[in-house]
Amino acid sequence: MSNVVDVLLSGVFAASILFLVAAGLQVVFGVLKIFNLACGSFYALGAYVGVSAVNWSLAAGLPRPLFVLALVGGGLALAFVGPIVERLLRTVYDRDEAFQLLLTFAVVLMLEDVTQLVWGTAPYSTGALYLSYGQALILGSTVPVYNLLVIGASVLIAVGLGLVLTRTRWGRIVRATADNREMAEALGVNMRRVYVQVFTLGTVLGTLGGALVIPSTTAISEMGIELIVQAFAVVVIGGLGSMRGALVGALIVGVLRAVAIATRPEVEMLLIYLIVIGVLVVRPRGLFGGAAA
Amino acid sequence: MAGPAVAQTSPRAGARAFAPGAWVLALAVLAVLVAPLVVSPYYLTKMLPFFAYGVVLLGLNLLVGYTGLLSFGHALFLGVGAYTVSVATTRLEIRSFEVILLLAALTAAIVAAPIGALCVRYVKIYFGMLTLAFGMLFYSFLIKFYAVTGGDQGLRVAQHSLLGLFEARSGERVRFLTGQFYYYAAAVLAILALVMWRIVRSPFGLCLRSIRDNPEKAEYLGVSVRRHRWYAFMLSAVYAGIGGALLGPVTGQVDPTLVYWTHSGNLVFMVLLGGFTSFFGPLLGAFVFIFLQDQIMSVVPYWRLVFGAILAAIVIFAPTGLMGLLSQRPTLPRWAVLRQAPGPEHAN
Amino acid sequence: MLRVEGVRKLYGDFCALEEVSLEIQAGEFVSIIGPNGAGKTTLINVVTGLLKPTSGTVHFKDRDIRGIGPVRLAKLGMARSFQLVTIFPELSVLEAIQVAIVSRLGRGTRLFHALAADREVRDQALEVAELFGLQDKRDARARQLPQGDKKLLDVASAFALRPECILLDEPTSGVSTAEKNTIMQIVVQASKRMGIRSIIQVEHDMDIVFGYSDRIVALHQGKVLADASPAEIQADEQVMSMVVGRPTH
Numbered sequence: 001m002s003n004v005v006d007v008l009l010s011g012v013f014a015a016s017i018l019f020l021v022a023a024g025l026q027v028v029f030g031v032l033k034i035f036n037l038a039c040g041s042f043y044a045l046g047a048y049v050g051v052s053a054v055n056w057s058l059a060a061g062l063p064r065p066l067f068v069l070a071l072v073g074g075g076l077a078l079a080f081v082g083p084i085v086e087r088l089l090r091t092v093y094d095r096d097e098a099f100q101l102l103l104t105f106a107v108v109l110m111l112e113d114v115t116q117l118v119w120g121t122a123p124y125s126t127g128a129l130y131l132s133y134g135q136a137l138i139l140g141s142t143v144p145v146y147n148l149l150v151i152g153a154s155v156l157i158a159v160g161l162g163l164v165l166t167r168t169r170w171g172r173i174v175r176a177t178a179d180n181r182e183m184a185e186a187l188g189v190n191m192r193r194v195y196v197q198v199f200t201l202g203t204v205l206g207t208l209g210g211a212l213v214i215p216s217t218t219a220i221s222e223m224g225i226e227l228i229v230q231a232f233a234v235v236v237i238g239g240l241g242s243m244r245g246a247l248v249g250a251l252i253v254g255v256l257r258a259v260a261i262a263t264r265p266e267v268e269m270l271l272i273y274l275i276v277i278g279v280l281v282v283r284p285r286g287l288f289g290g291a292a293a
Numbered sequence: 294m295a296g297p298a299v300a301q302t303s304p305r306a307g308a309r310a311f312a313p314g315a316w317v318l319a320l321a322v323l324a325v326l327v328a329p330l331v332v333s334p335y336y337l338t339k340m341l342p343f344f345a346y347g348v349v350l351l352g353l354n355l356l357v358g359y360t361g362l363l364s365f366g367h368a369l370f371l372g373v374g375a376y377t378v379s380v381a382t383t384r385l386e387i388r389s390f391e392v393i394l395l396l397a398a399l400t401a402a403i404v405a406a407p408i409g410a411l412c413v414r415y416v417k418i419y420f421g422m423l424t425l426a427f428g429m430l431f432y433s434f435l436i437k438f439y440a441v442t443g444g445d446q447g448l449r450v451a452q453h454s455l456l457g458l459f460e461a462r463s464g465e466r467v468r469f470l471t472g473q474f475y476y477y478a479a480a481v482l483a484i485l486a487l488v489m490w491r492i493v494r495s496p497f498g499l500c501l502r503s504i505r506d507n508p509e510k511a512e513y514l515g516v517s518v519r520r521h522r523w524y525a526f527m528l529s530a531v532y533a534g535i536g537g538a539l540l541g542p543v544t545g546q547v548d549p550t551l552v553y554w555t556h557s558g559n560l561v562f563m564v565l566l567g568g569f570t571s572f573f574g575p576l577l578g579a580f581v582f583i584f585l586q587d588q589i590m591s592v593v594p595y596w597r598l599v600f601g602a603i604l605a606a607i608v609i610f611a612p613t614g615l616m617g618l619l620s621q622r623p624t625l626p627r628w629a630v631l632r633q634a635p636g637p638e639h640a641n
Numbered sequence: 642m643l644r645v646e647g648v649r650k651l652y653g654d655f656c657a658l659e660e661v662s663l664e665i666q667a668g669e670f671v672s673i674i675g676p677n678g679a680g681k682t683t684l685i686n687v688v689t690g691l692l693k694p695t696s697g698t699v700h701f702k703d704r705d706i707r708g709i710g711p712v713r714l715a716k717l718g719m720a721r722s723f724q725l726v727t728i729f730p731e732l733s734v735l736e737a738i739q740v741a742i743v744s745r746l747g748r749g750t751r752l753f754h755a756l757a758a759d760r761e762v763r764d765q766a767l768e769v770a771e772l773f774g775l776q777d778k779r780d781a782r783a784r785q786l787p788q789g790d791k792k793l794l795d796v797a798s799a800f801a802l803r804p805e806c807i808l809l810d811e812p813t814s815g816v817s818t819a820e821k822n823t824i825m826q827i828v829v830q831a832s833k834r835m836g837i838r839s840i841i842q843v844e845h846d847m848d849i850v851f852g853y854s855d856r857i858v859a860l861h862q863g864k865v866l867a868d869a870s871p872a873e874i875q876a877d878e879q880v881m882s883m884v885v886g887r888p889t890h
Binding site: 035037088091092095097098099101102103105106107108109110111112113114116117225229232233236265266267268269270273274276277280281284 | 363365411415417418419421422423425426427429430433434437438554555558561562565594595596597598600601602604605608609612
């Protein structure tokens with residue numbers, strides 16, 4: 001029993017991080033119709049900046065239990081990357097999506113070296129902070145409280161995103177743009193501004209995901225390109241452009257991977273890609289495809 | 294080498310555009326032939342991946358430039374070819390490199406047949422995603438099935454012989470690679486380039502270009518879009534398989550990073566760098582990519598930063614690549630400009 | 642030659658075609674007219690095997706062609722042109738015509754034959770280009786042609802299939818009035834020279850419709866309102882007001 005809970009909880013933890021990155025991918029795809037390969041790089045960037053932010057702020061006298069604030073601050077501070085990359089992508093909005101994809105690939109290449117340039121090639125971690133909130137006993141299995149915090153934060157962000165997109169004026173504008181760009185433009189929506197805002201939102205979701213995951217692992221330079229293929233699996237399974245798809249897809253990928261690792265480690269990602277291919281073949285729009293962002 | 298371009302129109306127009314290009318091509322061939330006499334072994338060993346990637350990219354551009362399908366998982370077939378060399382030489386005791394090349398081509402075709410049949414039902418981003426997923430599926434297989442594939446360590450490439458005549462004797466690997474193997478790989482590239490040259494100028498090639506330009510119209514003219522795309526997919530996989538097989542002996546070791554998605558991305562990068570609207574563009578792209586990477590890395594380790602910037606500049610300012618710049622035809626073909634609404638567009 | 646019987650096509654609750662029946666004989670030039678939303682496009686898509694009707698039958702040369710798709714339809718001997726010009730932008734005029742000939746001769750999967758050396762394909766393509774007055778532009782890229790020539794090229798490539806029956810979807814839309822008649826005369830002449838037996842066209846321009854058709858089928862709200870000769874249609878005030886009087890609603 002405790003084993004099952006262990007596996008499930010680690011799966012849900014992975015899923016909550018995956019959801020953040022995938023949600024960033026989705027919101028950008030939904031509105032800009034660009035599959036942003038660089039969202040994995042934003043995640044890596046968030047992780048590195050998260051570590052540095054924690055180390056600085058602890059050295060500057062931040063009480064240890066408040067290190068989460070430094071992480072979140074670091075993730076949010078990276079928002080400035082969004083408009084820069086969006087400015088680059090703006091040059092190819094009217095081109096075939098192959099060029100847009102390749103331009104985001106160029107950003108992946110550049111950001112990979114930028115992280116190496118700034119932080120070096122050695123793994124980076126926040127050390128023992130991970131367990132500083134202690135462990136909780138749930139149904140006979142011990143879980144780091146930090147994991148529960150991240151899961152909670154992710155749920156909060158999911159709910160918040162849902163509310164913003166459905167209940168606010170800005171959300172309605174974003175969804176209208178995703179549904180029908182010409183129509184929204186005709187109604188006087190400032191497309192350029194919406195694009196920048198949406199892309200920045202996508203960026204922050206990625207960097208926040210990276211910042212939040214980092215206490216539980218170590219930052220390495222390949223983490224971005226490794227995560228993007230998982231996020232890719234999530235959005236394909238869930239359906240491109242759909243927020244509900246990101247949520248369900250993240251749960252499927254996160255939990256299945258955790259189960260596979262615990263029971264049959266040799267099938268791990270193999271299983272995920274088989275599901276991805278299955279979904280693409282049977283239902284190319286994914287489980288929730290076609291739904292608005 | 295300035296562009297007998299993809300959309301070359303007629304034999305007459307071809308002859309006109311070809312004349313200066315033929316000289317450049319002849320010079321390039323001559324340079325490749327005499328290079329071993331004048332160039333240092335270091336640069337010769339860099340030419341070997343060029344030959345291998347050249348073959349791979351000729352095939353990839355049949356898909357990208359001529360059929361209009363962007364594969365983001367093509368390294369899969371390169372990997373199939375490379376692992377074939379390794380398995381053949383270490384497990385199956387096959388020495389003859391000709392047999393190995395055939396085996397690599399065959400294996401790639403067998404693997405590509407079902408994958409291609411599935412993938413060509415989709416176009417645009419869905420085709421790209423499906424190929425990427427298959428590539429990563431193969432990657433996970435290579436990583437996890439240690440007993441067969443050597444896991445992340447990969448496999449060694451053992452002794453082999455060229456034409457039953459030449460073998461690398463122990464301690465003479467570099468001499469063998471920069472000598473007999475150099476000419477051998479160059480010859481393979483030359484032959485396969487000639488074959489591809491014929492393919493793109495065949496009725497089949499015309500049908501591919503018609504599909505790229507307007508699949509719906511092509512269907513109404515009786516061209517079976519899926520079948521042609523499928524053939525193109527398999528042909529390009531065979532080229533990638535042979536190219537991968539040529540790469541095996543050069544590195545002496547094959548490992549899963551060969552099929553990782555970023556490697557597929559780099560293949561597309563090379564095609565775009567040279568110019569996908571030109572027959573020789575991908576070859577130029579491979580050449581520039583390999584030597585520029587080498588030059589940059591001899592100065593700083595951050596080649597990705599530089600290459601990312603180059604790729605961005607190419608995409609934004611010179612989408613027809615170096616060939617487009619050289620031939621002063623930097624405008625994009627229509628099918629690459631018009632943006633279609635995203636969606637799983639079925640191929641018919 | 643082409644027989645449509647009791648065809649209904651439903652999109653959900655919306656009935657796009659209702660009990661449509663019509664027959665086209667060899668040698669006929671039939672125009673289908675009707676206001677927007679009358680079901681003309683749906684009818685074309687059903688007749689060209691793209692859409693399966695909800696009920697009813699479609700026979701071409703006594704073969705059931707419901708949903709058989711464009712490729713097999715082309716092999717059977719039916720071709721179509723498009724309302725919005727759909728050409729191969731990067732191919733030359735001659736190449737665009739060659740695609741049809743290569744496909745008709747079953748040479749589309751010849752991998753290693755040089756197309757340039759295939760005299761049969763080249764001569765036939767030149768012949769078609771000449772019929773359509775495109776011989777001087779044979780090496781021009783399709784996208785660089787003026788609109789009228791693009792229309793002609795679209796039709797020419799369909800003719801190059803040497804079909805028995807051809808379906809022209811608004812062959813003169815989007816070109817100047819002066820060019821419309823030129824295009825139609827070329828089409829009629831070419832069809833005689835190439836042995837094309839039936840022409841079905843969908844057309845909005847009533848001068849063209851009355852000037853060239855043997856018979857006119859008027860559609861209205863998914864039903865056949867009238868199926869008669871041009872003279873009879875012109876005499877029928879009700880049809881004229883419902884279909885012709887308000888060509889755009």
